[in-house]
Amino acid sequence: MLVVRRVVKQSTSGHAARRVAVLAAAPAAALVLAACGASTNSAASGTGSGSSAPGVTSNSILFGQTVPKTGPAALYGESTAGAQAYFDYVNAHGGVHGRRVKLISLDDQYQPPVALQDTRTLVNTDKVFAEVAVNGTATTQADITVLDPANVPVIGVQTGATVFAGTLRKNLYNVWPSYLTEGNLLGSFAQSLHVSKVGVLYQNDDFGKSLLQGVTNSGLRPTMSVSYDPTQTDFSPQAAQFKAAHVGAVIILAIPGPTTDFLNALNSVNFKPVRIMSQVSAIPQMFSTAPQEFPGSYIGAFIPPLANSTDPQVKSFLSAMSAYQPGAPASVFAAWGWTEAQVAVAGLKVVKGTLTRDSYEAALNTLSSLQTLGGSVSYSSSNHSGISHMFMVKAQGGNLVSVTG
Amino acid sequence: MTVFVQLVVSALGFGGIYALAALGLTIIFKTSNVVNFAYGAMATVVAMLVWTAQTGLGLPAALAWVLAIIGGGALGAASEIGFMRRVQESAPLVSIVMTLGMLLIVEGLTGVIWGYGPKAIPGIITGPSIAIGPVSVDRGGLLIVGLTAAIGLGLYFFYERTRPGLAVRAVAEDAEVASLMGISRRWVLTLSWAAGVAVTGAAATLAAPSVGLTPTLMDNIAVFAFAAAVLGGLGSLIGAVVGGFAVGILADLIAGYASANLQLTLVFALIVVVLYLRPQGLFGRAAQVRQ
Numbered sequence A: 001m002l003v004v005r006r007v008v009k010q011s012t013s014g015h016a017a018r019r020v021a022v023l024a025a026a027p028a029a030a031l032v033l034a035a036c037g038a039s040t041n042s043a044a045s046g047t048g049s050g051s052s053a054p055g056v057t058s059n060s061i062l063f064g065q066t067v068p069k070t071g072p073a074a075l076y077g078e079s080t081a082g083a084q085a086y087f088d089y090v091n092a093h094g095g096v097h098g099r100r101v102k103l104i105s106l107d108d109q110y111q112p113p114v115a116l117q118d119t120r121t122l123v124n125t126d127k128v129f130a131e132v133a134v135n136g137t138a139t140t141q142a143d144i145t146v147l148d149p150a151n152v153p154v155i156g157v158q159t160g161a162t163v164f165a166g167t168l169r170k171n172l173y174n175v176w177p178s179y180l181t182e183g184n185l186l187g188s189f190a191q192s193l194h195v196s197k198v199g200v201l202y203q204n205d206d207f208g209k210s211l212l213q214g215v216t217n218s219g220l221r222p223t224m225s226v227s228y229d230p231t232q233t234d235f236s237p238q239a240a241q242f243k244a245a246h247v248g249a250v251i252i253l254a255i256p257g258p259t260t261d262f263l264n265a266l267n268s269v270n271f272k273p274v275r276i277m278s279q280v281s282a283i284p285q286m287f288s289t290a291p292q293e294f295p296g297s298y299i300g301a302f303i304p305p306l307a308n309s310t311d312p313q314v315k316s317f318l319s320a321m322s323a324y325q326p327g328a329p330a331s332v333f334a335a336w337g338w339t340e341a342q343v344a345v346a347g348l349k350v351v352k353g354t355l356t357r358d359s360y361e362a363a364l365n366t367l368s369s370l371q372t373l374g375g376s377v378s379y380s381s382s383n384h385s386g387i388s389h390m391f392m393v394k395a396q397g398g399n400l401v402s403v404t405g
Numbered sequence B: 001m002t003v004f005v006q007l008v009v010s011a012l013g014f015g016g017i018y019a020l021a022a023l024g025l026t027i028i029f030k031t032s033n034v035v036n037f038a039y040g041a042m043a044t045v046v047a048m049l050v051w052t053a054q055t056g057l058g059l060p061a062a063l064a065w066v067l068a069i070i071g072g073g074a075l076g077a078a079s080e081i082g083f084m085r086r087v088q089e090s091a092p093l094v095s096i097v098m099t100l101g102m103l104l105i106v107e108g109l110t111g112v113i114w115g116y117g118p119k120a121i122p123g124i125i126t127g128p129s130i131a132i133g134p135v136s137v138d139r140g141g142l143l144i145v146g147l148t149a150a151i152g153l154g155l156y157f158f159y160e161r162t163r164p165g166l167a168v169r170a171v172a173e174d175a176e177v178a179s180l181m182g183i184s185r186r187w188v189l190t191l192s193w194a195a196g197v198a199v200t201g202a203a204a205t206l207a208a209p210s211v212g213l214t215p216t217l218m219d220n221i222a223v224f225a226f227a228a229a230v231l232g233g234l235g236s237l238i239g240a241v242v243g244g245f246a247v248g249i250l251a252d253l254i255a256g257y258a259s260a261n262l263q264l265t266l267v268f269a270l271i272v273v274v275l276y277l278r279p280q281g282l283f284g285r286a287a288q289v290r291q
Helices: A002-011 A016-036 A038-045 A074-092 A112-125 A137-147 A179-192 A206-217 A236-244 A256-268 A312-324 A332-349 A357-364 B002-032 B039-056 B061-082 B092-114 B139-161 B163-173 B175-180 B185-211 B219-232 B237-257 B260-277
Strands: A060-067 A100-107 A130-135 A154-158 A198-203 A224-228 A249-253 A274-277 A298-301 A370-372 A375-377 A391-396 A399-402 B130-132 B135-137
Touching (some): A060 A112, A100 A332, A112 A137, A179 A298, A198 A206, A206 A249, A224 A236, A236 A256, A236 B237, A256 A274, A256 B185, B002 B219, B039 B061, B039 B219, B139 B185, B163 B175, B175 B185, B219 B260, B237 B260
């Protein structure tokens, strides 16, 4: 165990020289863990004999997740169907080394106290092996107070907040691009439009400020940056301000509800600048809830447009959703879950020796240029950041379509 | 100056919504002396019923509205008969807790029944805003102002010029004396709850086209409308209307010239000042400030 601890300590240092040492040490660590077998993890986690880690049996591996299925962020809960569809697809093709992958999904209502209790249940009662596709910044911040001490691997946190995307944690593997990456893309795109003035509307919290930081990192100097409160409903003041400033484009760094309200407020003051928004904002329902201003909007994305796509990753996703989750929408949220489940399973496939949480993390650290629905993923012991490539799409004809030219 | 005028004009739409919602709160408070904290959640049910009637059943907008308003009235009446009547003689805190409980129950059930994804209710009036010089006037906002004025005047006429209205006022003044005169307090309370939820439901339905219909549609609006009712003087119809527009305009000016994050803080700071100077609110009568 001393050997393992030393490896862990080094793996979080982030230095290239140590990375080599860790890569060399990882298989050794896996061997040591394998030699320790059940005792290594069972002792720490209190599992029964015969299993190499909590949630792992000879024929199954149990994942857990907390996502909002009710409450204001319930749409994000659609990601569960995507993750489940990928697990179903994998199981239908023999599982992972003969083991079926299972998922327990609990509703956290987007509330950190609920998420924390859910996570305790998943780890202590359900004995999940790892978590996959968990949602939210504040909720996950609560979750990790349980997950980190127990060294529960977490694959995919649906947030780009720097508290996760910019911080290396031994057991947490990002899949989403960071908000800095996305903000940079939105800012660069705005500059490419060559409009004289660009305004920014941002949510006055870590989410909005991280994206805003990315926007300014792109070199864009907004004419005006206006914040809003997440509980706000009437956005006519902000719409009036942008109209009075004659901005040619507005970058909207907001969650879906306020984005809808703001777009409708722009319409009510007869103002139609170029609208550029975060992937977090854009939900398909906006074609009906903001019918005047959502069409034509530009949106940052890492999930490729799902409609009329010839992309084999998209076709696999849509086909599996149709086959295994026929009642669930094959939405971009489901695509988040699918992508994160792809990474989780890819890690399982390359585990060397006995499957333990440590050997799983060591295996995840070896993933290189893994092609997923959402893009390429690479990890190392010093890099757990997610997808780095993003692009712009446009709301058009009831779908999100690629921006060409 | 243009920005100031635009902010004030744009605020009229939400000001009207706050005023209507405050009217609904006032109608119930006038007779029952209870602040119905579930009013926002109950109003959302009315908007959901409009959506179901229009989108699900394909009914024309006018018929959908009528049916939903009737449904809202039934919900209000059922709440009074099923829950509030039981605690009518209990301490005021019990009634408050009861309405808070109903808020959670109704909002939760709304999510279970209609789901949490945003839904669209088409505006009754659509089309581009009317340009008056550099200022844009939203057609939907004009409709809201007109409806608010019509409902406010209608309620004023009802309370001041009709015999049923007189009966309601009698119950509000002294329920025991009113019952001695043959006025059924139970009926008055039931009908007040029905009317209160129906009027607030109209506010929710008017808000939905610009906000997007979800179970939490009225969460923020209900807070501002409550502020409006308190500012105007709980129990005063004209106070609710004036308070609604005042809060709407004030909130937008704060967001426009200071910060949106200060809206609630400064609005309630003003209310604290007003109540300090005039505990019954702007238009409330001292007698309406009850123990």
